[in-house]
Amino acid sequence: MTTTPAKPPAGVRRSRASAFAWHFIRLISTLALTFLGLTIVTFCIGRVIPIDPVIAVVGDRASPEAYERVRMELGLDLPLYQQYWNYLIKLLHGDLGIAVLTARPVLEDLMRVFPATLELATVAIIMGVCFGVPIGVLAATNQGRWPDHLIRLVGLVGYSMPVFWLGLVGLLVFYNTLDWVSGPGRVDVYYEDVVQPVTGMLLIDSLLAGDTGVFWNAVSHIILPAAILGYLSLAYIARMTRSFMLGQLHQEYILTAQVKGLSRSRVVWRHALPNIMVPLITVVALSYGYLLEGAVLTETVFAWPGLGRYITSALFNADMNAVLGGTLIVGTVFIGLNLLSDLAYYLVDPRAR
Amino acid sequence: MSETPLRPTSWHEWLVAEAPQSRLQARFGRWYANWLALKRNPLAVSGLLIVVVLFLMAVFAPWMTDKSPYDQMLTERLQPPSAQHWFGTDELGRDIFTRIIYGSRITLLVVFLVSAIVLPIGLIVGTIAGYFGGWLDTILMRVTDIFLAFPRLVMALAFAAALGPGIENAVVAISITAWPPYARLARAETMTLRGRDFILAARMQGASATRILWSHIMPLCLPSVIVRLTLDMAGIILIAAGLGFLGLGAQPPSPEWGLMVSSGRSYLLDQWWVATIPGLAIFIVSFGFNLLGDGLRDVFDPRSQ
Numbered sequence: 001m002t003t004t005p006a007k008p009p010a011g012v013r014r015s016r017a018s019a020f021a022w023h024f025i026r027l028i029s030t031l032a033l034t035f036l037g038l039t040i041v042t043f044c045i046g047r048v049i050p051i052d053p054v055i056a057v058v059g060d061r062a063s064p065e066a067y068e069r070v071r072m073e074l075g076l077d078l079p080l081y082q083q084y085w086n087y088l089i090k091l092l093h094g095d096l097g098i099a100v101l102t103a104r105p106v107l108e109d110l111m112r113v114f115p116a117t118l119e120l121a122t123v124a125i126i127m128g129v130c131f132g133v134p135i136g137v138l139a140a141t142n143q144g145r146w147p148d149h150l151i152r153l154v155g156l157v158g159y160s161m162p163v164f165w166l167g168l169v170g171l172l173v174f175y176n177t178l179d180w181v182s183g184p185g186r187v188d189v190y191y192e193d194v195v196q197p198v199t200g201m202l203l204i205d206s207l208l209a210g211d212t213g214v215f216w217n218a219v220s221h222i223i224l225p226a227a228i229l230g231y232l233s234l235a236y237i238a239r240m241t242r243s244f245m246l247g248q249l250h251q252e253y254i255l256t257a258q259v260k261g262l263s264r265s266r267v268v269w270r271h272a273l274p275n276i277m278v279p280l281i282t283v284v285a286l287s288y289g290y291l292l293e294g295a296v297l298t299e300t301v302f303a304w305p306g307l308g309r310y311i312t313s314a315l316f317n318a319d320m321n322a323v324l325g326g327t328l329i330v331g332t333v334f335i336g337l338n339l340l341s342d343l344a345y346y347l348v349d350p351r352a353r
Numbered sequence: 354m355s356e357t358p359l360r361p362t363s364w365h366e367w368l369v370a371e372a373p374q375s376r377l378q379a380r381f382g383r384w385y386a387n388w389l390a391l392k393r394n395p396l397a398v399s400g401l402l403i404v405v406v407l408f409l410m411a412v413f414a415p416w417m418t419d420k421s422p423y424d425q426m427l428t429e430r431l432q433p434p435s436a437q438h439w440f441g442t443d444e445l446g447r448d449i450f451t452r453i454i455y456g457s458r459i460t461l462l463v464v465f466l467v468s469a470i471v472l473p474i475g476l477i478v479g480t481i482a483g484y485f486g487g488w489l490d491t492i493l494m495r496v497t498d499i500f501l502a503f504p505r506l507v508m509a510l511a512f513a514a515a516l517g518p519g520i521e522n523a524v525v526a527i528s529i530t531a532w533p534p535y536a537r538l539a540r541a542e543t544m545t546l547r548g549r550d551f552i553l554a555a556r557m558q559g560a561s562a563t564r565i566l567w568s569h570i571m572p573l574c575l576p577s578v579i580v581r582l583t584l585d586m587a588g589i590i591l592i593a594a595g596l597g598f599l600g601l602g603a604q605p606p607s608p609e610w611g612l613m614v615s616s617g618r619s620y621l622l623d624q625w626w627v628a629t630i631p632g633l634a635i636f637i638v639s640f641g642f643n644l645l646g647d648g649l650r651d652v653f654d655p656r657s658q
Contacts, residue, residue, distance in 0.1 A: 160636055324511065
């Protein structure tokens, strides 16, 4: 007589599905609330700026009548909550206003510059994970010995590093003195606009077009800024990996596996590591968000035509539509990453259900 | 009886006494124990040393150098480091060593002001939310979560842009984005404290909520909040320097370090010292705060080990 694994009764399965739905709804409503808070903040920032938007349109010699007319056209005579409502409706239609600098819709500008930042942050996070996780594991398995102390120190140095300064020193050493990498910008001038933009990410576009010349040139440009950003995320990822790993290594199943005669490396990499994947996903998602932020300063140093440089150059032209649009995009990506990491947590880890 | 002396023979014995005779002795004894624990960690001690040197630099700036951070000597522009100008001179012939010394005042001012704004806000919001609970807790924590979900530097950038460039506005912008973790922390501490017997006893004696929060709960939240603040100092310094570098923090001719890096950028390839030395100062100071905070956390929160 064979025993078939007992199927869970239908009721249990349904309640599990509904629990997931319930969790999902709660998550979405929290995020919607956070997004609403974000828009309130950007709206308020837009209101407290010392520049009078009416004067920006009519000039300071306009008659009081003209001033009043434009004020009404801009909706500035309405009560504040109504102004906010109009702002929100416009936002949800993707209308972030017109950027003064480019005279184009802010959303269009952001779509154009965002892939460059995404490319930089993605290469950086790949570097951060590829080096950070093994280093963190190494620190955990050598707890209290010199590799652990060294890695802790390397991490603290990463936390303390002014990223713009590291970028400048990197340029000075690796570009100017050693000439190992290319300088600021995404590609050399004569490679610019050679490949058709498809994704907006040069590394992918050049491969799609089969143009290896552009690809390797782009690699030589991205490697330094990405390595610098990657180092910052490495510090965080390695530290968290270490503490998660320590939590696992002290558990009894590890001892059991060792007693059964498995090698140390097999126990660490095949038994313990899968168990820390879930919290690690959250950490990687969070540091991805921080990288987008770190990109603001790095892009300024490396003349990288991404979101950060767009925001900073808009700042100096008092182009508040562009600044607030950019802030909103970064904030939304942050919120989205939170959502993704939470969902991943829920889907990968059965205990979270 | 004669074997146990009535008065301890040394400071050390008085401080490590098993049974303190007074509140004062107990308090000093606890501090002393923490100090001994911190002293065992050489990294934390070097961090403390860096922070102390920073303080001394800020306080004794006029005695440490005979030059002024603003005096321009256009005949001595962009001089390399020498016996006369230890760190060289910048594009306007100002002595970089002097400007670094005076710049420590700005760094400390920013750190001090941000702490003075962030600590009370975080403590008040957190303890109120944790103590009263219910809908007040829900609302306050929702607001905290919203602020916590924002990217810090970009938010500070937007605020600094709205308020206008300047060191005071940079402080406000950083504070607005920095307070939520403290509220979270204070709330968590309050939740573990509020059901304790001594709080119930105080309440039964008729102490008002304000009194309980102010004189019973807040002092107990302080240690963990201060440790967290020390760890955050580096982040605050880095954001302030980043704002300065972007031109949204301190304005010229202020000897703010981030601003100095930014103005030295144009001379980076030929006169490396103009940009790199102020950046090194930023790094060393935030490294010092990180080392100190790391050591303090080990002392106050052994769970993190």
